[in-house]
Amino acid sequence: MQQFDVTAHNYDFVFKDSFSLFKNDIGDFLKVELPGIAYYLETEFAEIETNAERMDLNFKLEDGSILHLEEEIEVSVDDLIRFASYDLKLYNRYRDRIRTIILCIKGYPAAEAAFNAGSLGYNTTVVNMSDKDGKEKMKELREKIEKGEEINYLELIFLPLMNSDQDIVKRVKETIELEDKLDADQKFKNNLAALTIVLCDKFLSSENMIELWRDRKMVKFFKYVEEQGKNDEARMLMIRQIKAKFGDPDNEIIDLINKAELSKIEDLSEKIITADSKEEIIDFLKH
Numbered sequence: 001m002q003q004f005d006v007t008a009h010n011y012d013f014v015f016k017d018s019f020s021l022f023k024n025d026i027g028d029f030l031k032v033e034l035p036g037i038a039y040y041l042e043t044e045f046a047e048i049e050t051n052a053e054r055m056d057l058n059f060k061l062e063d064g065s066i067l068h069l070e071e072e073i074e075v076s077v078d079d080l081i082r083f084a085s086y087d088l089k090l091y092n093r094y095r096d097r098i099r100t101i102i103l104c105i106k107g108y109p110a111a112e113a114a115f116n117a118g119s120l121g122y123n124t125t126v127v128n129m130s131d132k133d134g135k136e137k138m139k140e141l142r143e144k145i146e147k148g149e150e151i152n153y154l155e156l157i158f159l160p161l162m163n164s165d166q167d168i169v170k171r172v173k174e175t176i177e178l179e180d181k182l183d184a185d186q187k188f189k190n191n192l193a194a195l196t197i198v199l200c201d202k203f204l205s206s207e208n209m210i211e212l213w214r215d216r217k218m219v220k221f222f223k224y225v226e227e228q229g230k231n232d233e234a235r236m237l238m239i240r241q242i243k244a245k246f247g248d249p250d251n252e253i254i255d256l257i258n259k260a261e262l263s264k265i266e267d268l269s270e271k272i273i274t275a276d277s278k279e280e281i282i283d284f285l286k287h
Helices: 008-017 019-030 077-094 134-147 153-157 168-179 186-203 206-214 216-246 251-259 262-274 278-286
Strands: 037-041 057-061 066-072 098-104 112-116 121-128
Touching: 019 037, 019 153, 037 251, 066 077, 066 186, 077 098, 077 112, 077 121, 134 153, 134 168, 153 168, 153 186, 168 186, 168 206, 216 251, 216 262, 216 278, 251 278, 262 278
Parallel strands: 066 098, 098 121
Antiparallel strands: 037 057, 057 066, 112 121
């Protein structure tokens, strides 16, 4: 039986392709004071190999710090230890301050979740998604869309994770149907649908995903994500080739590869073979 799997490459592509939505709307959605978002950071690390062990969302902020967003149904100490291990990997790679925010689906009794391991302390900010009325928000967004009024697109794509008595598959379908009513081009609406699906991926069972796959409208969205994700695979391959020849690539090289056009990435493969230093790679990517 055919089914769709949101791989780490596909996941990263969808968010990199649409991160401007987060850049513009994330502060209002989270109700947390943050510097502006500079750009999206990959979620795939060699040490994290399965979807269950994948970081949810990472963004570089304008003050140089990193925003790490996680979604969880409930927050346990085991979850916090897992997030802390992700943050250590982020810190090891970028050596910048990490801000971790957890979107908790069933709610959490405090605005912060933390643990103290003696020489190691860990603190996060919790956003209680159970405080957001999904049915009321659906009604509000539908009315605004019908009137052609501006909306916060994050409220739309996170809608299935808000408090509701409907099952999540129905919420995902209704949200995508609402997104399709937007007065926008089809590529933008496809992006919103892809974002909605991958944000809910960890809360959907295999049966749920098969049900969505069978929906004819979903096939188009899934194929879009799967096809576009291949571009990210080329970037990751270049990073691995650079690491094999010159050792761990600098942050500057990773950032330049993530921002480069695909045609530049294709030419980079030959440049890696002939280059004698990482400086040559940086110069090639800049020009």
